[in-house]
Amino acid sequence: MTDIEVRAAEAGEFDAVRGVFSAAMMFEVTPDDLAQQLFEPERTLVAVDGGELIGTTLALTRNLSVPGAVVPAAHVTGVGVRATHRRRGVLSRLMSRQLREVPEAIAVLWASEPAIYGRFGYAAAAWGTSYEVDLHRVGPPTGPIRPGELGELTKDEALKELPRILGEMQRVRAGVSDRSELRWQKRLEDKPDDRGGRTALRIAVHRDETGTVDGYALWRGKMIWGPTGPAYEVNLEELVAPTATAYRVLWQHLLTMDLSAKLGYGYAAVDEPLLQLVSTPTALDRRVSESLWIRITDVQRALQERQYTVPLDVVLEVTDDLIEKNAGTFRLTASDSGVTCEPTDSPADLTLSTTELSAAYLGGRPLAEFAATGRVTEHTTGALNQATAAFRSPLAPVSVEVF
Numbered sequence: 306m307t308d309i310e311v312r313a314a315e316a317g318e319f320d321a322v323r324g325v326f327s328a329a330m331m332f333e334v335t336p337d338d339l340a341q342q343l344f345e346p347e348r349t350l351v352a353v354d355g356g357e358l359i360g361t362t363l364a365l366t367r368n369l370s371v372p373g374a375v376v377p378a379a380h381v382t383g384v385g386v387r388a389t390h391r392r393r394g395v396l397s398r399l400m401s402r403q404l405r406e407v408p409e410a411i412a413v414l415w416a417s418e419p420a421i422y423g424r425f426g427y428a429a430a431a432w433g434t435s436y437e438v439d440l441h442r443v444g445p446p447t448g449p450i451r452p453g454e455l456g457e458l459t460k461d462e463a464l465k466e467l468p469r470i471l472g473e474m475q476r477v478r479a480g481v482s483d484r485s486e487l488r489w490q491k492r493l494e495d496k497p498d499d500r501g502g503r504t505a506l507r508i509a510v511h512r513d514e515t516g517t518v519d520g521y522a523l524w525r526g527k528m529i530w531g532p533t534g535p536a537y538e539v540n541l542e543e544l545v546a547p548t549a550t551a552y553r554v555l556w557q558h559l560l561t562m563d564l565s566a567k568l569g570y571g572y573a574a575v576d577e578p579l580l581q582l583v584s585t586p587t588a589l590d591r592r593v594s595e596s597l598w599i600r601i602t603d604v605q606r607a608l609q610e611r612q613y614t615v616p617l618d619v620v621l622e623v624t625d626d627l628i629e630k631n632a633g634t635f636r637l638t639a640s641d642s643g644v645t646c647e648p649t650d651s652p653a654d655l656t657l658s659t660t661e662l663s664a665a666y667l668g669g670r671p672l673a674e675f676a677a678t679g680r681v682t683e684h685t686t687g688a689l690n691q692a693t694a695a696f697r698s699p700l701a702p703v704s705v706e707v708f
């Protein structure tokens with residue numbers, strides 16, 4: 306390990322960084338101009354052995370919706386170590402340094418291997434639902450279908466309209482990442498080689514009574530012809546509809562595609578209202594799994610940046626084996642006048658680690674869940690119930706993309 310250097314990447318190392326990550330994840334990369342423009346070398350850590358890059362981790366500069374706010378969050382991705390250098394502590398050095406250095410109060414990632422990230426204090430904070438819908442069985446959607454309120458946008462039109470709607474979604478649910486103009490260009494990029502045999506990207510939108518776009522769906526189709534005739538597949542990539550009408554009409558449109566037999570969607574919330582719109586919910590084959598993992602890197606700032614569902618006054622004794630400044634006793638208060646989190650000498654009402662705080666941070670997991678296994682200890686009767694109620698969010702957090 307003494308011969309392996311960990312440092313920030315250089316501007317000219319984009320291809321080498323991508324090469325390390327793609328090798329670790331076993332996929333091929335092709336030239337990508339937009340990805341290169343999005344590259345942040347100063348926020349990319351690399352491990353170097355004898356002049357060769359053998360490990361990487363990236364922290365993207367983006368904001369994330371949390372209960373009651375949208376805050377900076379280090380979006381961690383591109384984590385990988387070459388197979389030739391496994392089991393030598395390279396990943397530990399990269400991840401530990403990254404978490405100590407990021408300026409944001411929270412880091413967030415999608416975990417390809419959950420067991421790895423739990424070692425560094427990350428915790429699953431949001432759950433996602435994947436749907437495979439049998440369109441022949443799902444039954445007619447409830448309520449009237451109003452196709453006149455639907456339309457389609459070109460890519461250039463979408464670049465102007467969709468960022469506003471995603472921003473509105475951030476005010477409705479936690480877990481939603483923002484996109485810069487360049488990230489929107491990357492999201493709507495539609496290279497034929499990347500379509501997987503499906504059609505070009507379709508951008509369906511709903512307009513309200515004033516003609517304003519208030520919801521959108523990004524989808525593709527795939528023609529499949531079975532023994533009994535057409536059985537097309539609808540692949541829904543993203544649906545963002547903060548208003549009830551837009552949500553209903555867009556789903557009605559997608560569930561009633563002519564000649565279609567199946568719809569797949571991988572970014573639904575665990576409390577997705579879709580169940581209310583169909584007459585046969587059992588036709589919605591669901592699979593629930595972790596989506597966003599959160600790691601609090603600054604306890605005081607992170608707890609002050611979000612809002613709480615009910616008034617709260619609790620003293621937390623927090624442990625953290627990696628980030629020294631997080632370990633201590635803090636008084637967290639929340640009321641209509643604001644939120645404060647300050648060090649205190651008062652006796653603790655609850656004892657827990659940053660891992661449990663991270664799990665509850667987006668409002669999707671109750672703190673009381675961790676008391677059952679001793680990971681949260683209550684010292685003051687009623688404190689756990691009060692904190693659990695305050696941290697919970699009315700709607701489950703959701704992420705609409707893997708970054």
